[in-house]
Amino acid sequence: DTWRYAFEEAMEEVQGKYAQKFKEEVEANSDHEVQLFPFGTLGESADTMEQAQAGILQFVDQSPGFTGALIPEAQVFFVPYLLPQDQDTLFEFFRNSVAINEMFPELYAEQGLELLTMFPEGEVCMTTQEPVHSPEDLNEVKFRVMTNPLLVESYEAFGAVPTPLPWGEVYGALQTGIIQGQENPGFFLESTKMYEVTDVITCIGHNNFTTAVMANKQFYDGLPEEDQQVIQNATDAAFEYILEYQQGLQEESLDKIREAKPEMEINILSEEERQPFMDTASQVEEEFIGMAGDSGQEILDQMKQDLEDARQATSG
Amino acid sequence: MAATLFSIMIVLLLLGFPMMIPLLVGAAVGFVTMFGGFGQMETMIQQMIAGIRPASLIAVPMFIFAADIMTRGQSAGRLIDMVMAFVGHVRGGLAVSTAAACTMFGAVSGSTQATVVAVGSPLRPRMLKAGYKDSFVLALIINSADIAFLIPPSIGMIIYGVVSGTSIAELFIAGIGPGLLILVLFSIYSIIYARRHDVPTEPKSSWAERGRAVQGALWPLGFPAIIIGGIYGGIFSPTEAAAACVLYALILEVIVFRSLSLKGVYETAKSTGLITAVVFILVAAGAAFSWVISFAQIPQAILSGIGISEMGPIAVLFVISIAFFIGCMFVDPIVVILILVPIFAPVVQSTGLDPVLVGTIITLQVAIGSATPPFGCDIFTAIAVFKRPYIEVIRGTPPFIVILLGVAVALIYFPQIALFLRDLAFAG
Amino acid sequence: MTRPPDPAHDETQTTTTDTTDTLDDTSALPGVLGTIDLMVARIEAVLLAAGVLLMAANTVANVVGRYVFGSSIFFSEELNRILIILITFAGISYAARHGRHIRMSAIYDTLPPRGRKVMMILIASVTALCMFGLAWYAFGFIRTSAGQGRLLPSLQIPVWWTLIWAPLGFTLTGIQYALTAYKNIVEDDIYLSTNVLEGYGTDEEREV
Ligand code: NA
Numbered sequence: 001d002t003w004r005y006a007f008e009e010a011m012e013e014v015q016g017k018y019a020q021k022f023k024e025e026v027e028a029n030s031d032h033e034v035q036l037f038p039f040g041t042l043g044e045s046a047d048t049m050e051q052a053q054a055g056i057l058q059f060v061d062q063s064p065g066f067t068g069a070l071i072p073e074a075q076v077f078f079v080p081y082l083l084p085q086d087q088d089t090l091f092e093f094f095r096n097s098v099a100i101n102e103m104f105p106e107l108y109a110e111q112g113l114e115l116l117t118m119f120p121e122g123e124v125c126m127t128t129q130e131p132v133h134s135p136e137d138l139n140e141v142k143f144r145v146m147t148n149p150l151l152v153e154s155y156e157a158f159g160a161v162p163t164p165l166p167w168g169e170v171y172g173a174l175q176t177g178i179i180q181g182q183e184n185p186g187f188f189l190e191s192t193k194m195y196e197v198t199d200v201i202t203c204i205g206h207n208n209f210t211t212a213v214m215a216n217k218q219f220y221d222g223l224p225e226e227d228q229q230v231i232q233n234a235t236d237a238a239f240e241y242i243l244e245y246q247q248g249l250q251e252e253s254l255d256k257i258r259e260a261k262p263e264m265e266i267n268i269l270s271e272e273e274r275q276p277f278m279d280t281a282s283q284v285e286e287e288f289i290g291m292a293g294d295s296g297q298e299i300l301d302q303m304k305q306d307l308e309d310a311r312q313a314t315s316g
Numbered sequence: 317m318a319a320t321l322f323s324i325m326i327v328l329l330l331l332g333f334p335m336m337i338p339l340l341v342g343a344a345v346g347f348v349t350m351f352g353g354f355g356q357m358e359t360m361i362q363q364m365i366a367g368i369r370p371a372s373l374i375a376v377p378m379f380i381f382a383a384d385i386m387t388r389g390q391s392a393g394r395l396i397d398m399v400m401a402f403v404g405h406v407r408g409g410l411a412v413s414t415a416a417a418c419t420m421f422g423a424v425s426g427s428t429q430a431t432v433v434a435v436g437s438p439l440r441p442r443m444l445k446a447g448y449k450d451s452f453v454l455a456l457i458i459n460s461a462d463i464a465f466l467i468p469p470s471i472g473m474i475i476y477g478v479v480s481g482t483s484i485a486e487l488f489i490a491g492i493g494p495g496l497l498i499l500v501l502f503s504i505y506s507i508i509y510a511r512r513h514d515v516p517t518e519p520k521s522s523w524a525e526r527g528r529a530v531q532g533a534l535w536p537l538g539f540p541a542i543i544i545g546g547i548y549g550g551i552f553s554p555t556e557a558a559a560a561c562v563l564y565a566l567i568l569e570v571i572v573f574r575s576l577s578l579k580g581v582y583e584t585a586k587s588t589g590l591i592t593a594v595v596f597i598l599v600a601a602g603a604a605f606s607w608v609i610s611f612a613q614i615p616q617a618i619l620s621g622i623g624i625s626e627m628g629p630i631a632v633l634f635v636i637s638i639a640f641f642i643g644c645m646f647v648d649p650i651v652v653i654l655i656l657v658p659i660f661a662p663v664v665q666s667t668g669l670d671p672v673l674v675g676t677i678i679t680l681q682v683a684i685g686s687a688t689p690p691f692g693c694d695i696f697t698a699i700a701v702f703k704r705p706y707i708e709v710i711r712g713t714p715p716f717i718v719i720l721l722g723v724a725v726a727l728i729y730f731p732q733i734a735l736f737l738r739d740l741a742f743a744g
Numbered sequence: 745m746t747r748p749p750d751p752a753h754d755e756t757q758t759t760t761t762d763t764t765d766t767l768d769d770t771s772a773l774p775g776v777l778g779t780i781d782l783m784v785a786r787i788e789a790v791l792l793a794a795g796v797l798l799m800a801a802n803t804v805a806n807v808v809g810r811y812v813f814g815s816s817i818f819f820s821e822e823l824n825r826i827l828i829i830l831i832t833f834a835g836i837s838y839a840a841r842h843g844r845h846i847r848m849s850a851i852y853d854t855l856p857p858r859g860r861k862v863m864m865i866l867i868a869s870v871t872a873l874c875m876f877g878l879a880w881y882a883f884g885f886i887r888t889s890a891g892q893g894r895l896l897p898s899l900q901i902p903v904w905w906t907l908i909w910a911p912l913g914f915t916l917t918g919i920q921y922a923l924t925a926y927k928n929i930v931e932d933d934i935y936l937s938t939n940v941l942e943g944y945g946t947d948e949e950r951e952v
């Protein structure tokens with residue numbers, strides 16, 4: 001059969017790399033063909049999600065942050081400093097997290113979706129016009145965030161003026177000065193040329209952009225066992241592939257940026273400098289609980305537990 | 317399937333159905349064929365709504381509204397009187413001014429549709445009065461508006477830059493050369509046209525008259541200040557500048573000039589809503605149709621058959637130009653860029669073509685496509701706003717299309733038209 | 745009346761965008777139905793005007809908020825999206841009433857009156873059917889959307905609330921085209937829409 005798979009990024013960005021690997025694995029181990037639909041070719045993220053729920057698409061990649069409109073608990077990924085800042089711990093966390101591997105699949109199933117995997121795409125860093133070493137430096141900075149209450153809350157807590165702006169207008173708005181900052185994972189800063197219109201990149205370790213791949217549940221449940229196995233194997237292979245691909249990707253992206261624009265200032269804040277930013281996390285957690293209720297609290301607690309487990313597993 | 321779809325659409329179009337019907341029926345036939353029945357029609361509705369959702373589209377009704385207020389009131393007239401005081405005695409001067417105004421407004425606002433309305437509504441009546449034929453005027457407005465795509469900021473270039481991984485800053489600079497070249501060629505054509513049709517000139521104004529005209533236009537000169545200063549100055553996004561123009565227009569016409577009553581404001585808002593709906597339902601239907609083309613992977617099927625991987629750079633550029641030109645005749649330009657750029661990416665890389673040049677050529681084709689029949693957003697906008705029949709709106713188009721295609725070919729053989737400024741700015 | 749390309753008309757034409765016209769509403773229906781129809785037209789008109797004015801106010805307020813009060817209106821973009829859907833779908837039936845939908849009538853215009861009448865009945869009927877079909881699927885889309893419980897990220901209201909104009913607008917547009925077909929069948933003149941006699945594109949026409 002022909003299986004259709006839509007994702008939110010371009011072919012050569014992280015989600016595209018994952019999808020290409022998934023396609024390669026499926027096609028090598030079965031007679032099925034996988035057609036890939038990158039960002040925008042079948043509509044926005046919310047559209048492809050609905051199409052997957054309707055069964056038009058068999059697979060869809062949607063980041064939990066966008067799924068928040070459907071599954072409020074998924075917004076937990078916008079709570080700052082929840083995910084490990086260290087890469088080994090992070091990968092360990094994604095491999096073994098109870099929240100991700102047991103709790104979220106149930107929530108997705110309620111929406112007719114089989115959650116196949118979640119994986120990180122890279123640390124989210126800010127690009128601004130002036131150096132940022134503390135929340136004070138963000139004071140009065142008009143900062144573009146996605147239209148999401150938790151991100152708005154986060155950047156308000158950081159002291160910035162969160163300014164929602166459609167993605168298509170961000171480049172121009174940075175160039176003319178309507179906004180002075182925005183955030184995205186490293187590879188995305190490079191591929192979308194954000195560095196051309198800002199002067200400073202600051203990484204404070206507050207988040208790692210997470211995404212999720214799912215299948216239409218009815219389609220998946222209706223498959224013979226060997227096909228389900230093909231999908232599971234392809235998912236696992238692509239997951240390991242993308243973690244490996246991530247090793248050093250952030251550094252590589254930053255290097256490419258340095259090469260394209262040598263005068264770019266790139267600051268990785270120290271533990272000490274990060275502390276004031278970390279102190280604001282509880283405020284956003286409260287906002288999250290307000291939106292996602294008891295079930296959100298459960299997920300949040302489990303994630304913290306998983307984080308602790310991952311930390312111990314990697315340090316010992 | 318592609319052939320069936322396009323045939324159905326063309327027949328319905330020619331029979332005189334409302335333009336939304338060919339697009340909707342085309343999309344519906346696609347859905348029914350692909351999914352073996354009407355089971356997935358809800359996705360068609362989803363995509364129609366998705367088509368009118370982009371935030372940048374808000375600029376269109378806002379500029380329509382502002383332009384309508386200005387035209388019903390005195391602002392537009394005073395601005396044009398000022399321009400006429402300076403160029404009225406030059407044969408073709410008004411046409412050249414119109415082309416330049418379209419270029420400047422389009423460049424800044426980034427919206428070709430908004431340009432058609434904002435510049436076209438006030439200037440078209442004056443051009444007709446000055447003796448230009450309507451077919452020429454409409455074609456001039458529509459085609460000059462499309463230069464907006466090439467001059468920064470350009471949403472088409474941003475999308476191309478992101479999808480292909482090309483520097484957006486370089487693309488922006490590369491677009492300026494071809495954009496200005498087109499403006500110059502349009503101006504030359506306008507002057508030739510004015511001479512050949514013996515468009516009458518006005519007596520040359522004295523400097524005193526010019527001074528009075530400028531004085532009369534002082535308040536309305538706030539509009540270009542808001543648009544150009546506001547956007548380049550980093551105060552507004554284009555959409556916000558449009559809304560600010562609405563506010564300013566209301567203040568001028570209702571309070572300062574007292575030329576518009578509150579009832580008039582209501583009527584203007586209603587008429588703006590009507591025009592917006594007429595154009596946006598076509599945008600919506602077009603989005604549903606684009607989805608079908610994308611989902612059925614029709615471009616991939618067509619392009620895999622012609623063997624571009626064996627072609628040389630010049631041939632590849634011609635294939636790219638033709639593919640984008642044809643695509644934009646039927647499908648929304650942004651969707652065309654999203655679908656086609658990744659398909660061409662490997663061959664662009666293997667032939668060693670400069671991605672900035674490719675991006676400029678694509679942007680130019682996208683510009684040409686949205687002013688080209690049968691389906692073109694700017695044509696629809698012009699019909700809705702000026703209430704002229706389809707045929708009349710496109711009748712004067714051919715000379716402009718010839719100029720645009722000429723520039724497209726020139727760009728392939730003389731890439732320096734685009735790359736000269738880029739190399740100058742990014743040297744070393 | 746047929747209107748072949750006419751350069752003379754072109755040259756002499758000076759009144760152009762009849763921007764001063766007020767869109768007066770009339771109803772094709774008799775009695776109570778006519779009153780209801782007229783009321784619907786009024787509501788459509790008010791929604792159109794209010795939608796446009798609100799959109800301007802919302803966008804300006806966002807700028808003022810950003811510069812004067814140092815904080816953006818976080819739901820501004822969502823509100824504009826809701827308004828644009830409202831304007832489009834309230835507008836398509838209003839446009840159908842006034843015969844303002846864009847069409848290419850070149851071949852149609854060359855037909856004799858009787859042929860044009862038959863064509864117009866066909867066009868209006870088919871268009872009405874398409875609109876009713878779309879209304880049905882739009883209704884289905886809303887039900888699906890309501891079942892999923894999707895919320896707007898900032899306003900936190902159900903997405904389907906913002907879509908109710910779609911099936912409504914399609915239905916009202918369908919009714920307008922159905923009435924146009926009916927009017928062409930029972931009356932001698934050729935009607936472009938319930939409110940407009942044939943003659944789109946010339947200045948002497950407009951509302952009856
Ligand atoms: Na532009």
Ligand code: NA
Pocket residue numbers: 644645646685686687688689690691692693
């Ligand atoms: Na076109």
